[in-house]
Amino acid sequence: MRIAGIALVVLAVTAGSAAAQPKPDLSMVLDVDRCPHTDATEDVLTAQGREHYQRGETLYLQGDYKGAVLELVASYCKISSFGYSILKDIGQAYERMLDYEKAVAYLDRYVREMPDDAKRASSCAPDPKEDRENVRRRVAVLKDLKAHVKIQTLPGRAAIEIARKSDGFVVRSGFGGDTFELVAGWYTLRTTTRGHEKHEEELVTRIGQPDTRFVSLTPQTGRISVNVTPADAKIYLVDGAVDRFVGVGRWEAKLDARKYTVRAEKQGRIEASREVEIKPDEVLQVGVDLAPQPQFGRRQLLGFGTVAGAVAVGNVLFAFNESAIATTGAVGGGAAALAFGYLYLPDDLALGTSNLTITSTIGGGIVGSFGSLLFTGEQSVVAPITGLGMIGGAAVGYYFGDSRKVRTG
Incomplete structure (x- = not known):
């Protein structure tokens, strides 16, 4: 961080007029764009700005980057006439906090707001033009940091497509449980699997930030109608490890679209089972005729x-x-x-x-x-x-x- 090298020079500069405030970055409203109005004199503002800057420098060196940001922003608001150099300090603090989007916003603002005739703050300070070019390259590197998005689905291993929201182009595809690398931006996340409704949602990724999404798909449904002979036979529905009684003789129900086993039984008759598959928006008719138990002599x-x-x-x-x-x-x-x-x-x-x-x-x-x-x-x-x-x-x-x-x- 370059705070120590320019602290005295920066804080020695008197506060400028409101017209000297940097032009806001339209892509993101920053804290330095929301400086509170004050009627304090220039001398008071300069003294306050010095105190905030020194506290910000100390907090940064101690690793309290969040506290450093608050103090540096306050310092910027007091001495905005030379505030462009503090923008770099704020950007570096955000980078240490891994908030790359704000880091990019402040560093990019620093590059744009630096005057073409900017001078060295001291003999030990870097050349402003070289420093601006280095920061510009750093911004490019940060912008290229990929977001890592892990997407879990229910049911597992559902098919996933991630498309750019701007033109619909599919940039990534995979399955539930996969992790996707994406540049920061706006996307449409599509999830599909057999027997379930298609799911779409907006996916916004941030620079270099991990994200986890859980998508629970809504099962598609159909209907089943079961008739058993004789009419007093018991009907059971087997769904995986669950075998439950559902009716006697005749049974109708709405079920999720997938495979089941229908079982019927009656004393003195041979038990019968039918493998059935419920399809979306269809009615499945199932007839079961229980044969008499064979008699042995x-x-x-x-x-x-x-x-x-x-x-x-x-x-x-x-x-x-x-x-x-x-x-x-x-x-x-x-x-x-x-x-x-x-x-x-x-x-x-x-x-x-x-x-x-x-x-x-x-x-x-x-x-x-x-x-x-x-x-x-x-x-x-x-x-x-x-x-x-x-x-x-x-x-x-x-x-x-x-x-x-x-x-x-």
Whole structure:
């Protein structure tokens, strides 16, 4: 800072008239353009200006640049006849505060307000013309400092375009979460992503200043209409990890435009799910028909097979005309039928196959019994034939039902 070198010379100059005030910078109204009116004498103004300048010098050296600016501006307002040199001091203080826009404004004012015939303030002071050229170059460097603008979006990674406001030319593009380098100026920030309304806002960047923007996009919406058969089935909407109950039988709603899962369930029916995508300004019709739960006949056939096995084997062994043998065989036949069915009958045995096996077993026994009675009335003959008929009917019925996938109804 050049304060110490010119302090005494600057403050020795008497206050000038109001007409000697520097011409305001139309691009920015500075504090030195708002000097308060005073009726104090020139001697008083000079003394006050000296005090403000000295305090400003001290505060600058101590690193209190904000305080230094206040004192230097006050000094300028008291001794405006030589105020152009203080403009540089104020600009340097603002540069140390990283307020580059005001630094540029004051330094640029200093360059423009320096008289062409300006003289050195002292033998140690720089040549005014050289100093003006150096400050002009410094202003150019400061003006080229880029603003770093970080833009966060919701949803994340939305597409971003930054266009000059003057002509609409797109100078930067990227995605939510990116940081953009921009020269100071006025821009239009556009943010888009699928399923959301386009967002536009003004973006004003300052010289060398960081900025962070958060853009929350408004989801586009559509409608959904769900009909489930049967009408008393429950309807659920799955949205990510959230699975919520929404209605029974029929449900209509307005939803954000994106993908969901519609789920329906009812006791005794197979649960069904549908992946759906809601599109903006459209109505999606979804129909869900819940199929009945398949009925399995394994347990039914195990129970019947145990009894039928006992009866069939007992009847077959009745050929020996020995009750003890027939009884023992019945117990063994029932146990064998139970073990065989438990080991080999599938868990998803169709109820139709089980029903057909039972019917054909009984039918086989009836056919065997009545057929044998046409030729003889001897129980030692009729009973075994009846048992064999049951066994044969069971085999035929199971084979036919399993191969044809017979279902109930």
